[in-house]
Amino acid sequence: MSETPLIELEGLRTHFFTDEGVVKALDGVTFSVPRGRTLCVVGESGCGKSVTGRSILQIVDRPGRIVEGRILYHPTPHETIDITALRPMSRQMRTIRGGEIGMIFQEPMTSLGPIQTIGKQISETIRIHKGVSKAEARNQTIEWLARVGIPRPETRLGAYPFELSGGMRQRVMIALGLCCRPKLLIADEPTTALDVTTQAVILDLIRELQEEMDMAVMFITHDLGVVAQIADDVVVMYLGRVAERAGVETIFDAPRHPYTRALMRSIPRLGGSREPLEAIRGMVPHPFRRPSGCSFHPRCPEVIAGRCESLDPDLREFGDGSQVRCLLYGSQTEAQQ
Numbered sequence: 001m002s003e004t005p006l007i008e009l010e011g012l013r014t015h016f017f018t019d020e021g022v023v024k025a026l027d028g029v030t031f032s033v034p035r036g037r038t039l040c041v042v043g044e045s046g047c048g049k050s051v052t053g054r055s056i057l058q059i060v061d062r063p064g065r066i067v068e069g070r071i072l073y074h075p076t077p078h079e080t081i082d083i084t085a086l087r088p089m090s091r092q093m094r095t096i097r098g099g100e101i102g103m104i105f106q107e108p109m110t111s112l113g114p115i116q117t118i119g120k121q122i123s124e125t126i127r128i129h130k131g132v133s134k135a136e137a138r139n140q141t142i143e144w145l146a147r148v149g150i151p152r153p154e155t156r157l158g159a160y161p162f163e164l165s166g167g168m169r170q171r172v173m174i175a176l177g178l179c180c181r182p183k184l185l186i187a188d189e190p191t192t193a194l195d196v197t198t199q200a201v202i203l204d205l206i207r208e209l210q211e212e213m214d215m216a217v218m219f220i221t222h223d224l225g226v227v228a229q230i231a232d233d234v235v236v237m238y239l240g241r242v243a244e245r246a247g248v249e250t251i252f253d254a255p256r257h258p259y260t261r262a263l264m265r266s267i268p269r270l271g272g273s274r275e276p277l278e279a280i281r282g283m284v285p286h287p288f289r290r291p292s293g294c295s296f297h298p299r300c301p302e303v304i305a306g307r308c309e310s311l312d313p314d315l316r317e318f319g320d321g322s323q324v325r326c327l328l329y330g331s332q333t334e335a336q337q
């Protein structure tokens with residue numbers, strides 16, 4: 001645990017300044033991504049998973065921006081780059097984005113350009129980031145397409161994204177995310193739209209490449225079945241903050257935060273029915289109306305009356321590196337208002 005992590009998020013706040021008000025999508029996110037391991041980021045829709053990934057890459061959509069906090073990137077254990085200090089379109093940021101940190105998204109069309117052949121998109125990316133010749137980039141492109149399971153890659157180079165099936169497009173996007181051999185792959189629900197068989201193939205592929213390249217993976221998903229298959233560590237987010245972070249065994253066998261426990265109860269069981277999280281208590285509040293105190297208290301089955309609605313718990317560290325933000329585990333800060 002003492003090794004310098006690859007990425008450290010410190011008190012990251014990313015807000016969207018809309019006409020209706022400020023959406024505090026990230027409201028003080030702190031966690032680290034270890035080298036060479038798989039960290040899954042989970043939580044219900046709207047809790048800030050995608051905005052976290054996009055903040056690291058400095059591709060937050062307008063009207064959003066990082067307003068506070070730091071993103072420290074350690075390319076080697078002895079180097080530190082503060083990503084939040086770089087301009088999004090600066091040369092250094094463009095070198096990091098897509099070169100040192102690769103990304104794949106749920107919807108392939110958001111990262112694949114519609115009017116360029118897939119061969120050109122991948123080979124240009126390799127050329128820009130690796131500075132190799134055109135011929136070499138073409139060879140590597142063919143290799144990557146073959147690795148992600150695209151048949152007859154030489155003839156597929158000239159295909160446009162719209163000519164491919166959804167599963168094939170997803171594979172192309174994965175090739176694009178991996179072709180520069182990144183130190184970190186940020187995968188934002190990359191298999192959600194796929195059938196179970198293709199999903200399994202792609203998870204295997206990511207795992208295989210991860211071992212080969214010693215790549216860290218930050219895998220964003222709301223599918224706890226996927227988490228069980230691939231995670232080393234898990235970060236549970238709720239309303240733009242970390243509720244809990246722990247090793248995957250702890251998350252499944254001894255979850256601490258009542259929110260994590262509620263998520264665990266929502267996993268489908270063999271032969272059993274899935275209990276929707278909404279059935280536990282209420283919905284995720286609208287981001288304009290963040291509850292006072294612990295933001296989970298209105299839905300929490302273990303709420304402590306007279307405390308949880310006014311006290312904002314700190315993220316408490318345990319000896320094994322796990323963390324939880326909940327008054328059941330002590331440490332708290334008096335609400336300032």
Ligand SMILES: Nc1ncnc2c1ncn2[C@@H]1O[C@H](COP(=O)(O)OP(=O)(O)O)[C@@H](O)[C@H]1O
Pocket residue numbers: 016018023024025043044045046047048049050051052061062063064287
């Ligand atoms: N472009 C945007 N404009 C306004 N609000 C946004 C925008 N993108 C995301 N948000 C808000 O930020 C919050 C976090 O979103 P997101 O990270 O996409 O959630 P998740 O990926 O966990 O489902 C949500 O409340 C969402 O509505």
Ligand SMILES: [Mg+2]
Pocket residue numbers: 049050051
């Ligand atoms: Mg998302």
